[in-house]
Amino acid sequence: MKPKKEDKGSYLLILRLNKPKNIQIGRLGIIFFKKGFYIYVGSAMRGLSYRVKRHIGLKKVKHWHIDKLRQEALFCYAFTVHSSIRVECKLADALSKITQWKVNRFGSSDCECETHLFGMSEDPICSKEFQRLIKNFRLSYFEPVEEVKIGK
Structure with missing residues (x-):
């Protein structure tokens, strides 16, 4: 099955660590992760749905920083x-404006951002600011997939 042409964009993964942990993250070295929820920002300009499904699973070749964290953390959303x-x-x-902490240099080796990984002690899904952020981005960057003709 080939991905649809429109299947591209960005994504947020919400992961949870139930206890603090030191994790080896590629060239970044060993990083201490607090107990809590982690929000990772990524993009896939081809095959967005496949990329997200890949991150949900555990059996995969480890390409990215997030793959290492995913091995240790529970997938939430x-x-x-x-x-x-x-x-x-x-x-x-x-996200940097509404979260409690960040993990420097995580997932941002191909851009100028400080990081693409942020943390919160509580589930972000319960945060009004997080809900607003998701809604605003989805509406701001909404692109109709195809023209719909009504009538004849």
Whole structure:
């Protein structure tokens, strides 16, 4: 099955660590992760749904920083923002304003962002600011998939 042409954009993965842990994250080295919820921002300009499904699973070749964290953390949720333009850095900037902490240099080796991984002690899904952020990005970057003709 080939991905649809429109299947591109950015995504947020919500993971949970039930206890504090030191984790080896590639070239970043050993990083201490607090107990809590982690929000990772990524993008896939082809095959967005496949990328998200890949991150949900545990059996995979470890390519990215998030793959190492995913091995240790529980998957909670995934949110997508379908868009033909990259908005992951804008998402990361918006998240930096509403989260409690960040993990420097995580997942941002291909851009100028400080990080693409943020943390909160409580489930972000319960945060009005987080809900607003998701809604605003989905509406701001909404792109109709196809023209719909009504009538003859």
